Amino acid sequence: MKNIKIEVKDLSLYYGEKKALKEISLEIPRNKVTALIGPSGCGKSTFLRCINRMNDLIPDVKITGQMLVEGIDIYDKNVDVVNIRKKIGMVFQKSNPFPKSIYENIAYGPKINGIKDKNELDEIVETSLRQAAIWDEVKDRLGDSAMGLSGGQQQRLCIARTLAVSPDIILMDEPASALDPISTSKIEELVHELKEQYTIIIVTHNMQQAARTSDYTAFFYLGELIEIGKTNAIFTKPEQKQTEDYITGRFG
Amino acid sequence: METTINETENQFFSNKKKGIDIKGKFVVGITQVAVLLIIAILFIILGIIVYEGREKFSWEFISSFPTDGMTKGGIFPALIGTFILVVVMSIAAVPFGTITAIYLTEYAKENSKIAAAVRFSIRTLAVVPSIIFGLFGLGFFIQFMGTGMDKAFNGGELHWGQPNILWASLTMSLLTLPVIIVSVEEALKTIPRELREASLALGATKWQTIKNVVFPGSVSGIMTGTILAVSRGAGEVAPILFTGAAYYLATLPKSLSDQFMNLGYHIYIMSTQSSDVEKTMPIQFATTLVLLILTLSLNLVAVIIRSRIRRRAK
Numbered sequence: 238m239k240n241i242k243i244e245v246k247d248l249s250l251y252y253g254e255k256k257a258l259k260e261i262s263l264e265i266p267r268n269k270v271t272a273l274i275g276p277s278g279c280g281k282s283t284f285l286r287c288i289n290r291m292n293d294l295i296p297d298v299k300i301t302g303q304m305l306v307e308g309i310d311i312y313d314k315n316v317d318v319v320n321i322r323k324k325i326g327m328v329f330q331k332s333n334p335f336p337k338s339i340y341e342n343i344a345y346g347p348k349i350n351g352i353k354d355k356n357e358l359d360e361i362v363e364t365s366l367r368q369a370a371i372w373d374e375v376k377d378r379l380g381d382s383a384m385g386l387s388g389g390q391q392q393r394l395c396i397a398r399t400l401a402v403s404p405d406i407i408l409m410d411e412p413a414s415a416l417d418p419i420s421t422s423k424i425e426e427l428v429h430e431l432k433e434q435y436t437i438i439i440v441t442h443n444m445q446q447a448a449r450t451s452d453y454t455a456f457f458y459l460g461e462l463i464e465i466g467k468t469n470a471i472f473t474k475p476e477q478k479q480t481e482d483y484i485t486g487r488f489g
Numbered sequence: 490m491e492t493t494i495n496e497t498e499n500q501f502f503s504n505k506k507k508g509i510d511i512k513g514k515f516v517v518g519i520t521q522v523a524v525l526l527i528i529a530i531l532f533i534i535l536g537i538i539v540y541e542g543r544e545k546f547s548w549e550f551i552s553s554f555p556t557d558g559m560t561k562g563g564i565f566p567a568l569i570g571t572f573i574l575v576v577v578m579s580i581a582a583v584p585f586g587t588i589t590a591i592y593l594t595e596y597a598k599e600n601s602k603i604a605a606a607v608r609f610s611i612r613t614l615a616v617v618p619s620i621i622f623g624l625f626g627l628g629f630f631i632q633f634m635g636t637g638m639d640k641a642f643n644g645g646e647l648h649w650g651q652p653n654i655l656w657a658s659l660t661m662s663l664l665t666l667p668v669i670i671v672s673v674e675e676a677l678k679t680i681p682r683e684l685r686e687a688s689l690a691l692g693a694t695k696w697q698t699i700k701n702v703v704f705p706g707s708v709s710g711i712m713t714g715t716i717l718a719v720s721r722g723a724g725e726v727a728p729i730l731f732t733g734a735a736y737y738l739a740t741l742p743k744s745l746s747d748q749f750m751n752l753g754y755h756i757y758i759m760s761t762q763s764s765d766v767e768k769t770m771p772i773q774f775a776t777t778l779v780l781l782i783l784t785l786s787l788n789l790v791a792v793i794i795r796s797r798i799r800r801r802a803k
Contacts, residue, residue, distance in 0.1 A: 326690065346693075398687075
């Protein structure tokens with residue numbers, strides 16, 4: 238049990254009357270990559286956004302059940318959502334750098350956490366950019382606007398920005414879906430390296446990507462968790478018929 | 490097959506040629522006349538003002554005091570008075586309007602009754618005739634606030650309880666508040682949700698997100714709102730009629746409790762209250778020209794900034 242980072246018990250989510258997630262129960266192991274797959278609208282992104290309480294921002298969303306991170310229910314009344322999000326970083330589908338300099342993008346999180354010392358910030362910026370494998374590309378132009386970077390670079394910048402607040406968990410919502418194959422493979426390599434230190438949950442449309450990057454795979458369909466298991470097992474001999482149909486491309 | 494297609498095509502075209510579409514032509518004609526009329530009216534107004542005002546219009550006219558019972562000289566005090574008015578008005582209205590806009594777009598829930606009430610008030614405020622603002626200013630600011638301040642601080646001696654720049658500016662700020670709120674709201678809405686989420690996902694609080702991400706992105710909207718408000722405030726006369734504008738002053742105002750001269754009011758005075766209206770005609774036209782240049786150029790700047798915001802929104 239020690240190696241379980243997140244434990245979800247009977248989690249349901251309603252958009253108003255509509256039940257978008259139905260009694261999801263699963264366990265996400267520590268320092269592994271877990272991929273969430275399934276056809277559009279199956280609830281995988283919605284589920285991902287439950288883990289850092291991003292759904293709080295949407296009016297009329299009601300969540301029942303438990304989301305235990307390190308044994309603590311993050312939906313408990315006493316839990317501060319701001320602290321949750323510091324510990325659980327998120328990389329979005331569309332790269333979303335702030336219209337600020339590359340440096341300021343990375344320093345944003347640490348500054349919000351009250352780090353003011355210039356040397357300390359410099360160090361965080363460099364470490365984060367190195368971790369996200371983009372340091373060499375941007376080290377000579379940290380003062381330039383992040384908007385001038387290519388799509389792939391922007392996405393790695395966003396990953397670096399997430400790393401700068403030193404989270405435990407990184408949520409990735411189709412991080413490479415808008416990128417070219419070369420940028421995609423860079424992101425995938427990055428995911429591979431980052432799992433040494435972080436628990437990563439990645440939503441993807443791309444089956445090969447799930448197979449390449451993840452250790453565990455969860456298959457969602459119509460708001461339900463159909464199956465979760467080792468990626469190898471899911472892709473070679475899935476237990477459920479629906480999973481097999483999806484993976485073999487019979488629907489979705 | 491081919492012949493059939495050609496035949497139908499021919500029929501289609503010839504049909505169109507045969508019947509003259511009188512109704513269509515009529516509508517097009519009417520709209521063209523309307524457009525030409527509007528352009529003509531605009532050019533006639535501008536033309537007359539520029540033509541009649543050109544002789545008197547000079548640096549000296551702008552920079553000197555009126556002389557000889559306001560039948561000669563310039564409009565310097567009216568220009569300065571207008572300037573002070575819009576500055577004080579902006580200082581009051583811009584922060585207030587910005588904060589209201591931030592509340593409406595960022596904090597108010599979609600179905601909030603308070604927000605609905607605020608929005609209703611803003612819309613209503615925007616259509617209240619400006620003379621009503623003038624009367625409200627007289628009643629609220631001068632008679633209630635001013636007299637109250639005099640009673641409290643000056644032992645009843647008359648100081649604040651009379652028309653002055655402060656009350657006129659505050660009255661004007663009420664009038665321009667909707668302009669600012671709407672402009673800032675529009676700018677705030679162009680900040681993409683993705684950027685707010687990026688900030689929140691890094692553990693920023695809502696206020697930190699507004700302060701660091703939303704607000705910097707809406708500076709241009711605040712500027713547009715301010716410029717539009719200033720241009721509106723510079724042109725309105727009714728709100729300051731009873732609240733601070735003066736017929737003639739030999740000196741510039743020295744404090745907020747002084748009265749002031751104003752371009753729009755100056756035109757009104759010159760054309761209705763002057764001892765010799767005919768004689769002051771060139772001054773009236775030149776003053777109008779100055780006011781027009783002022784408001785038109787302010788509006789132009791606002792339009793340019795706004796179009797930049799819109800482009801960013803796409």
